[in-house]
Amino acid sequence: MHRIGIIGCGKIAQVRHIPEYEANKDAELVAFYDINHERAKEIARKHGGKAYDDLSEMLSSGLDAVSVCTANTTHREISVKALEAGLNVLCEKPMATTLEDVIAMTEAAQRTGKILMIGQNQRLLGAHIRAHEMIKSGIIGRVISFRTVFGHGGPETWSVDPGKNTWFFDRSKAAMGAMADLGIHKTDLIDFLLDDRVAAVTASVRTLDKTDGKGNLISVDDNAFCIYEMASGAVGTMNASWTFYGDEDNSTVIYGTDGIMRIYSDPKHSITVEKHDGERYYFDIDRIQTNDAQTSSGVIDAFIESLNSGKAAIDAVSVVPAMRAVFAALESSEKGKRIEIPENR
Numbered sequence: 001m002h003r004i005g006i007i008g009c010g011k012i013a014q015v016r017h018i019p020e021y022e023a024n025k026d027a028e029l030v031a032f033y034d035i036n037h038e039r040a041k042e043i044a045r046k047h048g049g050k051a052y053d054d055l056s057e058m059l060s061s062g063l064d065a066v067s068v069c070t071a072n073t074t075h076r077e078i079s080v081k082a083l084e085a086g087l088n089v090l091c092e093k094p095m096a097t098t099l100e101d102v103i104a105m106t107e108a109a110q111r112t113g114k115i116l117m118i119g120q121n122q123r124l125l126g127a128h129i130r131a132h133e134m135i136k137s138g139i140i141g142r143v144i145s146f147r148t149v150f151g152h153g154g155p156e157t158w159s160v161d162p163g164k165n166t167w168f169f170d171r172s173k174a175a176m177g178a179m180a181d182l183g184i185h186k187t188d189l190i191d192f193l194l195d196d197r198v199a200a201v202t203a204s205v206r207t208l209d210k211t212d213g214k215g216n217l218i219s220v221d222d223n224a225f226c227i228y229e230m231a232s233g234a235v236g237t238m239n240a241s242w243t244f245y246g247d248e249d250n251s252t253v254i255y256g257t258d259g260i261m262r263i264y265s266d267p268k269h270s271i272t273v274e275k276h277d278g279e280r281y282y283f284d285i286d287r288i289q290t291n292d293a294q295t296s297s298g299v300i301d302a303f304i305e306s307l308n309s310g311k312a313a314i315d316a317v318s319v320v321p322a323m324r325a326v327f328a329a330l331e332s333s334e335k336g337k338r339i340e341i342p343e344n345r
């Protein structure tokens with residue numbers, strides 16, 4: 001039985017981590033910490049276990065692993081502290097908010113020999129796993145281009161502390177906006193689906209509509225428009241948005257020499273494949289989870305399996321190329337030029 005602690009007891013901890021640990025027979029939730037101590041106490045009352053008001057004390061209380069579910073800019077400090085306390089770590093995305101932090105985290109995992117897994121749950125969705133296998137098997141031929149989109153109406157109604165003053169809109173706590181919140185999901189997904197890496201980026205990362213409590217445009221982006229040139233030569237677009245004021249869009253379309261694959265794009269089928277010769281195939285695997293309709297993400301089961309096997313299902317090192325692409329997109333937008341990522345070639 002793995003003894004688990006939760007750091008950050010907000011929305012993602014409440015709708016995903018906690019229920020999924022509770023459903024896993026090899027996990028026992030025993031400790032909770034949040035800078036809002038009342039929240040940690042309330043969660044401990046509801047789910048059992050102890051609420052700590054001192055993180056170091058919690059980390060030395062005999063845990064096996066922790067979930068890090070705090071604001072983005074705290075991921076490095078908390079994850080490294082937990083690894084150095086000898087614990088395995090599941091850290092939410094975005095892994096961190098600077099490349100220096102990303103590298104420090106992977107180095108801490110290597111130094112301590114502990115597991116550092118990142119919650120890139122899109123890799124675990126049924127249709128994405130199936131699409132990955134089919135692309136690999138050549139069903140649409142060589143991939144020429146793609147477009148991938150993740151957009152919804154924004155995080156201000158999602159957070160456990162909702163409203164226009166949410167930390168998601170605060171640069172000091174979030175660092176980035178839609179790009180970090182949603183863009184990292186799709187950037188990592190494209191790497192995963194195509195077994196490829198983003199080798200150059202041209203991007204416009206903008207704040208178009210969202211306002212803070214005072215009516216000013218927020219200090220982070222609410223839209224990111226990126227052209228990704230992959231190491232393989234494929235080129236495509238990634239759009240992340242907090243201003244899709246209707247149904248969520250969480251779709252990906254891959255264009256190959258032998259046909260087109262649409263994933264979570266058709267209202268009826270999770271994958272459709274249209275072949276060059278007119279043949280069509282439909283795959284009904286699962287529905288994508290949305291902010292309003294949470295289904296099991298599989299992240300916690302994958303983390304517990306990682307603890308059992310000693311090998312991270314989504315190792316932090318495998319997320320580094322996508323994080324490099326995210327930072328390159330921000331640099332591209334800021335400088336108004338195309339940015340090469342030689343490390344991803």
Ligand SMILES: NC(=O)c1ccc[n+]([C@@H]2O[C@H](COP(=O)([O-])OP(=O)(O)OC[C@H]3O[C@@H](n4cnc5c(N)ncnc54)[C@H](O)[C@@H]3O)[C@@H](O)[C@H]2O)c1
Pocket residue numbers: 007008009010011012013033034035036039069070071072074092093094119120121158159160161167181
């Ligand atoms: N994988 C996904 O699809 C997904 C979805 C939503 C959120 N997330 C990520 O999860 C993280 C948390 O987001 P959320 O939606 O739960 O936000 P939230 O606002 O609902 O909750 C954040 C919680 O963290 C606590 N917190 C903040 N800083 C802390 C610190 N230094 N120490 C301890 N507690 C701290 C807050 O008090 C709050 O309870 C973010 O990094 C976010 O990007 C991932």
